[in-house]
Amino acid sequence: MHELGIVTHVAKTLDEVAEENRITKIGSVTLQIGEVSGIINDYFVDCWDYFKKKHPVLQEAVMKIEIIPAVTYCEDCRSEYETVKYGKICPHCKSERTYLIQGNECTIKEIEAETEE
Amino acid sequence: MKVIELHKSVTDSNDRDADRLRAEMKKAGVLLINLMSSPGSGKTTLLGATIKGMPDTRIAVLEADIDSAVDAEKIASWGARAIQVHTDGMCHMDAGMTREGLEGMGYEGVDLAVLENIGNLICPAEFDTGAGLNVMILSITEGDDKPLKYPLMFETSDALVISKIDALPYFNFDMEKCIERARRLNPDIKVFPLSAKTGEGMQAWTDYLHQEIRNWRENS
Numbered sequence: 001m002h003e004l005g006i007v008t009h010v011a012k013t014l015d016e017v018a019e020e021n022r023i024t025k026i027g028s029v030t031l032q033i034g035e036v037s038g039i040i041n042d043y044f045v046d047c048w049d050y051f052k053k054k055h056p057v058l059q060e061a062v063m064k065i066e067i068i069p070a071v072t073y074c075e076d077c078r079s080e081y082e083t084v085k086y087g088k089i090c091p092h093c094k095s096e097r098t099y100l101i102q103g104n105e106c107t108i109k110e111i112e113a114e115t116e117e
Numbered sequence: 118m119k120v121i122e123l124h125k126s127v128t129d130s131n132d133r134d135a136d137r138l139r140a141e142m143k144k145a146g147v148l149l150i151n152l153m154s155s156p157g158s159g160k161t162t163l164l165g166a167t168i169k170g171m172p173d174t175r176i177a178v179l180e181a182d183i184d185s186a187v188d189a190e191k192i193a194s195w196g197a198r199a200i201q202v203h204t205d206g207m208c209h210m211d212a213g214m215t216r217e218g219l220e221g222m223g224y225e226g227v228d229l230a231v232l233e234n235i236g237n238l239i240c241p242a243e244f245d246t247g248a249g250l251n252v253m254i255l256s257i258t259e260g261d262d263k264p265l266k267y268p269l270m271f272e273t274s275d276a277l278v279i280s281k282i283d284a285l286p287y288f289n290f291d292m293e294k295c296i297e298r299a300r301r302l303n304p305d306i307k308v309f310p311l312s313a314k315t316g317e318g319m320q321a322w323t324d325y326l327h328q329e330i331r332n333w334r335e336n337s
Contacts, residue, residue: 002240005207006127013130017123027118031127038239088265096301106127112118 003043007051010108011058017111018057026061027112034103035070036083061111070103131244135212138219138247142230148333149219149230150326151210151248153270156236158256159280159313161188164231166313168197170323174330177227179218181210181235188233198222209240212247228330238267242274249333256281257288261295264302271299276307278322283312 014026033039045063052058070083076095083103085091090098126132142149154160161180168176177198180188189201200222202214210218215232224230232248234241253274255263258281264271271277277299279292296308307325311318 002208005209005211005240005244008207009127009131009211013125013127016130017121017125021121023121108123108125108127110120110122110124112120114118 003039004047004051006039006106007044007047010048011051011055013108014058014061014111015055018113021113022116023057023113024116025114026058027114028062028064029058029111030064030066030109032066032068032105032107032109034068034105036100036103037106039106041065041067066109068102068105071101072098073101074098128244131211131213134216135245135247138212138216139249142219142224142247142249143333143336145224146334147224147227147230148250148330149215149232149246149248150250150252151232151234151241151246152252152254153234153238153241153274154236154254154256155238155259158236158254158259160233160236160254161191162313163254163278163280163311164192164197164233165195166316166319167323167326168192168195170316170319171229171326174327175226175228177222177224177230179215179222179230179232181214181218181233183207183235198227204235208235208237209244210234210246211244215246215248229326238263238270242267242270242272250275250329252276252278254278254280255295257285257290257292261291261298264295264298268302271302271306274303274306276309276325279308279310281312281314282310282317283315 048063052061071080072083073080074090074095075097077093079092081091088098089096152160164178178192179200179202181202181204183204183206186201189199192199200218202218232246251274253270299306309322311322
């Protein structure tokens, strides 16, 4: 499953962060997920709750998700539009010369953590 | 508890691992290719024809699958070194798994190592495996609209093999349109229409691989 693969990468990154910052416990993790990143949030949280138990520092970490809306830019008429509603073709000038400017993210924004004294 | 801002991409640790693996392979003089496609596009068949078409090149193959060892057994029977890697349900290979596979198989004396990634056009494109060259296969039976549906795969590939061209008379596959769509996403992509079955187009493909192996070694 796609989500589980990504969860393993998040956990690995957080283990490294915990070591670097002498963190003893992570209380929450905030992830920014793009609307068209292909990640299904419900599955993602389920995978997280299953997988976090394997990592002592993450055991109590709650996963919080912020959605980043997908926006596409049109090179011909230089306008921006909602990707999910209109797709690849610009609704203003019908051009196909468009590209995604945001909405494909999968970023660990911040964590709440307890550190060693 | 205190808040620590990270703003780290989820693929961050993998990207660093991939860069390390690429440097190791460069030092060893082994070109690692990440071969990606959907299931049934003819990856293993193309590898068989490639092994036959490059008799002086020492080729090793990492077969990544969710389960079974049928592909690795086939490759080994064609005279190349092969190892089967199971991802246990995961839909893509990452740099760590690729390194484990390479080390398990051993790559000393190898000219060309091929990672046959999981059959899937989505997440293999998102995770850097540490390969020196990304190649995707699109078989003509899948349709010429695939660049529209899986843009990232076409954007991240250095080369596109369009396979099964011997079946072109039986399918409504528009070769020109497909190549134009792929080039719109990735103007530098090299395109190789071929048939591993009849051998048509294989020479251009193996010439390209020979050249890429030379480039990889010259710049090391």
